[in-house]
Amino acid sequence: MARAAVSGRLAARLRWQAAALVERREESPTARTLVFDLPGWAGHLPGQHVDVRLTAEDGYSTQRSYSIASAPDADRVELTVQRVPDGEVSPYLADDLRVGDAVEIRGPVGGWFVWRPEQAEPVLLVAGGSGVVPLMSMIRVRDMIGSRVPFRLLYSVRDPADRLYGPELDRGAPGLDTTWVYTRGTPDGWTRPAGRLTPDDLVRWGWPADFEPTCYVCGPTGFVEAAAGMLVALGHHPDRIRTERFGPSGG
Amino acid sequence: MPIVSRGFHGRKPDPGRKLPPGQYETFDFPVLSAGPTPRVSRDDWTFTVTTESGTRHQWDWGRLMALPAEHPTVDLHCVTKWSKFDTHWEGVSLDVLLEDVETEAEFALVHSYGGYTTNLPLEDLLDGKAWIAYRYDGEELAAEHGGPARLLVPHLYLWKSAKWVSGIQLMLEDEPGFWESAGYHEYGDPWREQRYQGD
Amino acid sequence: MDPTGGTAADGVQDAYQDGNVLAGPLSEIFAVDLTAAMSRCAHCDSTGAVATLRVYGRPPALVARCPSCGEVVLRIVRSPTNTWLDLRGTVTLNIPMDTR
Numbered sequence: 001m002a003r004a005a006v007s008g009r010l011a012a013r014l015r016w017q018a019a020a021l022v023e024r025r026e027e028s029p030t031a032r033t034l035v036f037d038l039p040g041w042a043g044h045l046p047g048q049h050v051d052v053r054l055t056a057e058d059g060y061s062t063q064r065s066y067s068i069a070s071a072p073d074a075d076r077v078e079l080t081v082q083r084v085p086d087g088e089v090s091p092y093l094a095d096d097l098r099v100g101d102a103v104e105i106r107g108p109v110g111g112w113f114v115w116r117p118e119q120a121e122p123v124l125l126v127a128g129g130s131g132v133v134p135l136m137s138m139i140r141v142r143d144m145i146g147s148r149v150p151f152r153l154l155y156s157v158r159d160p161a162d163r164l165y166g167p168e169l170d171r172g173a174p175g176l177d178t179t180w181v182y183t184r185g186t187p188d189g190w191t192r193p194a195g196r197l198t199p200d201d202l203v204r205w206g207w208p209a210d211f212e213p214t215c216y217v218c219g220p221t222g223f224v225e226a227a228a229g230m231l232v233a234l235g236h237h238p239d240r241i242r243t244e245r246f247g248p249s250g251g
Numbered sequence: 252m253p254i255v256s257r258g259f260h261g262r263k264p265d266p267g268r269k270l271p272p273g274q275y276e277t278f279d280f281p282v283l284s285a286g287p288t289p290r291v292s293r294d295d296w297t298f299t300v301t302t303e304s305g306t307r308h309q310w311d312w313g314r315l316m317a318l319p320a321e322h323p324t325v326d327l328h329c330v331t332k333w334s335k336f337d338t339h340w341e342g343v344s345l346d347v348l349l350e351d352v353e354t355e356a357e358f359a360l361v362h363s364y365g366g367y368t369t370n371l372p373l374e375d376l377l378d379g380k381a382w383i384a385y386r387y388d389g390e391e392l393a394a395e396h397g398g399p400a401r402l403l404v405p406h407l408y409l410w411k412s413a414k415w416v417s418g419i420q421l422m423l424e425d426e427p428g429f430w431e432s433a434g435y436h437e438y439g440d441p442w443r444e445q446r447y448q449g450d
Numbered sequence: 451m452d453p454t455g456g457t458a459a460d461g462v463q464d465a466y467q468d469g470n471v472l473a474g475p476l477s478e479i480f481a482v483d484l485t486a487a488m489s490r491c492a493h494c495d496s497t498g499a500v501a502t503l504r505v506y507g508r509p510p511a512l513v514a515r516c517p518s519c520g521e522v523v524l525r526i527v528r529s530p531t532n533t534w535l536d537l538r539g540t541v542t543l544n545i546p547m548d549t550r
Contacts, residue, residue: 014477018254051474056260060275060332092259102254109473109484110503111546118489119462211406221466243502245468285513287466287505287520331508430511432536434527446510448528 002182016104019077027164031130032094033069033080038105043072047114047139047216047244050107054089063158064089067134067218067244068108071144072194077105080164082130093136111215113244121214124206125153128219128225129162134244135216136165143173152213153178154205156197156223159185180204197223199230209235218244231243270334271357271441282395285429286310289364289394289415298383299418302354307420312399315383318343323382325405340403342384345376351436360428363404364415369428370437371404371411373421380406383416402431408439408446415443469503469514475526484544493521497536500524500543528538 023035046068053063068080083094097103115138116122125135132155142151156161159182169178181201182194192201207213215236217227224245231241270276289442293312300308310318320341327335359373375381384403392398397414404411410430429436436445444450475487485501496518503514504525510528515521516539525536539541 014474016253049473050472052512053253054256054259056276057255060272061253066475091255096258097256098258101258103255104254109477109483110470110501111483111486112472112499113470145265162497243468244470255464282465283507285511285520286515289503332509430527433525433536434529434532435511447527447532448534449532450529 006058007210014106014134014229018102019105020102021099022076023099024097027080028162030162031080031082031112031164033078034093034097035070036077036079036103036105037075038077039075041072041075041077044068044077044108044137045111045114045116046071046136046141048108048110048137049134050079050105050109052079052089052093053104054092054236055104062089069133069136069140071137071140073134080133099132107110113242115141115214115216116145117141119214120149122150122207122211122229123240124213124215125151125155125229126195126202126206126215126217126219126231127153127155128223128227129157130164131217131219131223131244131246132164134218138216139169139173139176142176148175151176152206154181154197154201155179156181156183156219158183159194160187164194177205197227197230199234202227202230206231206234209237212240215241217241219246221245231248252340259361268336271328272444273332273446274328274441275332277335280335280338280396281331281333282382283329283419284368284372284414285394286365290398291364291415293399294378297418298348298400298416300348300352300421300422301418303353303356303423306353308348308352314400315343315385315400318347318446321382323384323403323405325403327405327409328445330411330435330439334441338386339449340382342382342400342403344379345381345383346379348383349377354421356423358422358425359410360420360422360426361413362418362420363413366416367413367415367429369411369413370431371407372425372438375404375407376419379402387446406440408436411439466504466506469499469501469505471501471505472503472512472514472526475509475512475533478528478534482547484528484543484545486546488544488545489521489523491516491519491521491523491537494519499543499544508523 019036019038022037025033025035049065049067051063051065055061066079069080081090081093084090127135181197183196186194215231217224224243228241228243254274296312299308309329321344323340360370383400402413426427436450440447453467464501487500488497489500506513512526514524515524523539527534
């Protein structure tokens, strides 16, 4: 089995580990993907996250959780950071951390909001804004291992400039259908008017409940509550809906 | 030792002020709570002191407003390591509220709307050290900071300054509150860095 | 949980994270992931994944509340030398075991 199926650990307790930034990529005007070097990284399941700890010279320290965006890759982990204005951590990570600088990382952690490659059922991914990050890891792992499990992604963003991973999603992959939902402004000639995700979107571009897909919903709290509620109303069993909400981390 | 992330400053210190050990100055007012923010209208708000014998002394909003107000300017120290200097409050001293309360109690358990509790020695509520505060920085105290009214005991870590305060239970024996029963220090003096049990 | 840095706390009312954020702190104590475990609330008897609890506070102290009734299901306090884990709001934890 590919490294993607390795959960990373069985019995060892996790420790904080130094991780140096090796590359930074711009994903949108406000989001950056950070590539960290993590020697001995044992792999992760798509959907898992890491805790990132920053310590200042005077000893002040704070930590945040970030979803992993990448598929497992020896000694490399990619996070995508959305800059929050006046945030304490995200502006530093997005703009100030320089290649070669180190943070501390603990992970991978989380065993609930994950896709395991041995799952055979269809998958519905519903993303609001930067909630696409852990779902992108699922898409990338599916691609990496050559899985034939059908994936559908509904990705809600304000306008085209807010798209993360746009070129990669536009290239697509066999068995992956991506539908963009624009809430404020659409590209020219777009047939769906700008507006929030509706039950009709989920009927047209998602899976029928009869197919018993596993649904992964990630985004801001209001988006997740609304989307999960619509899926239940459309007949999806709550046990097959997995959610991850953005929290008030202080950025 | 943790790895220092170069160029990460977190919160900038003001070298002119003395901070308790392990604390860092902040200029905003972080919101921390152990649950959803209770919404209590001033019309429904009451504050009740209950003695060890069960005698109750109760104030509604109108009676609280009729008491003499004080305007303390104090420093706040949160166990999550931020400190905030020179915060301006308006409220009623606990000396006023407890003036006519007959008690042999040495301990107080403070109760809040929403179910939060915190304990402290009764003497830490007296002698000008504690207030029921209802205005912050000239404005009505916002719900996320404990409005309509909160306890203000600034010489202890801020978890003792219970937001949404609803009453004080006076007791002969000490009883741990919400965080004190889960590892936080029973007293919580920031200058002695009493964050956790055993500190 | 906070995939990308989340929203600023200022102005956010009743803001909570979900139980996914407990994975890191709990991984310091347990060898299996507890966020995938099903917990039964001692107050209202409802069950759900620990990952779906509503988490308030921030390190060193976290409170996880039942999404159905709002009561405390678990609390975790981490000092430099100890972790206090309070499970009095939890009747049972049903933990999926890795059998591979």
